[in-house]
Amino acid sequence: MKNISNTKLILLHPYIQKQGTSNRLWLLAFMSIFTLAFLLTIIYTSGLYAYSSTTTTTISAATITTTTTASTAVPQLPTTVINTLLYYSAKSNDTFKMSYADIKPISDALRKCSTPCNFLIFGLTHETLLWKALNNNGRTVFIDENRYFAAYMEEKHPEIDAYDVQYTTKSKELKELVAVAKEQIRNECRPVQNLLFSECKLGINDLPNHVYEVDWDVILVDGPRGDWPDAPGRVMPIFTSGVLARSKKGGTGKTHVFVHDFGGEVQRVCGEEFLCRENLVEASETLGHYVVERMEESSFQFCRSRPSSNSSLSAAS
Template identity: 30%
Template sequence: MASPMHARRAKLKSHLVSAKAKLKHHVTPRRVLLLATASTSALVLLLTLRTLSSSAAKHGAGVSSSPAPVVLHRAQQQAPLEECGRLPAPVAGALIHYATANATAPGRTAGEIAAAAGVLARRAPCNLLVFGLGHGAALWAALNHGGRTLFLEENDALIPEFGARHPGLAVEAHHVAYLTSVADADELLALRDSPDCTAAAAATDSTHHWLTPGHFDRSACRLAVRGLPPAFYEEEWDVIMVDAPTEEPGMMGAIYTAAIAARARASEPDESGGDTTDVLVHDVDQPVEDRFSTAFLCGGYLKEEVGKLRHFAIPSHREGMPFCP
């Protein structure tokens, strides 16, 4: 007959076997994962509460029952109010325009666009003068956001089309006329030393400090662009981009006018470009643009050449108008 001690041991052994079976049945990999996740979350919550409690004690404040206001306050400190504003209309318009276009600027490489953008990034917001209403016009205006961008176009039919696509920029697009012809390039290049074409200094005075309104219409130089709007004479231009016309009547007049405007600006230094004017000329792979940009903007002022783009930095010549030193 089994003793009472043996009976109790047998009963305990039976309970242990039963408990082991139940534990094996209930402990599944999924339940272990859930248990671990819950434990981790509890630990993170505990550490967060301890951090907030320590921070509050350090500043002499009690622990808040809700940390949400603290988080919002920090977010407001880190995010300036202007970051929540609307995208500027010219920038938004440019994004939409180029997102739906086949190309940003046909005939322009990524390197050429980047070089021009780099000049604008250094000077903007600034006074930007653009000869031509090409496909990249909206891009230049967007990169000069906050500054003034004036467009001069020889083909008057392009102006209403440009205005329909970019109504916010249409007010700064103006029609101008050229008296030049590519066929006369050699004859026009010889005007570099003509007194009629170098006398722009006489058009400035101590009170105006800039070209007098209507100067180019009165000029006897055949290279002068005609019909420049009053807006042209309202500003001294920090950056001038010669992007057209590429065929007849050629870029000769635009290059010449850019050269005079750059040399006639006031000599007072500014923070971004000193007393210089940055002039960008496209299509310098063409013989006319190559020769005229070198002659009138001066090879000695050439800062950079990327592909078909040349960047000149023209200093003020208030005491005279030589095209090269």
């Protein structure tokens, strides 16, 4: 039997127990406070992010609205700038330049556009950059028969939108071409149509699709050259202009069509046939100004009152 006199009894003092419990309580309290602070931080950050997102969205919407409003406005060039451009363009020594008297009516027509103006020009000429500048914020498209010159102009002036076209008619074929238009006026050569799908010999049908979808406000025929019998002449551009003007889907319903070098036989005859005398508002030896109105698809006459083809051809000869 073991002697129990050596047995030691270990007693824990109550203070020690209380001290351990107190430490655990402090630790628990600290963890609770830390957890609460962490949760409050998350809640505050989420709320701040939501507010920031809402504010950003509101600001972005306002910015978009402002930008949209600004884009719909049509800021015009100051009159002094326009007059300066016209003056120095007319003063150039280029042999084939337009005179001030010819440029001014075209400039005035561009300024009358209440919305960004759609301006189509047949011919890359001395005035190319002038037309682009005068049609400020509008759409300006150039059509030229010389593919290399069109590519050169686009490379040298990236702001220029130019396309080349292959003309298949000749100036000396004028009478035959007018006769073809008369024969097919209710079919392929009708005055209201989408030329992209037309087989009319006088129509230009190989341009990019969007050119046929635009409602052109102003059209200028200043090309191609027609100084010799085998030159392309301007039968196709004038016929095409007449169809584009009458086939408009929207806009004002009227198109200003200008024909330069108006004294030429092809220009006079085709103006009579496809742009019509009743639409001629202004004319000189060098410039004809027509205002052509939109027509219904059921229309099969270019002109309301038209002279006989023989008389117009003989008068121009």
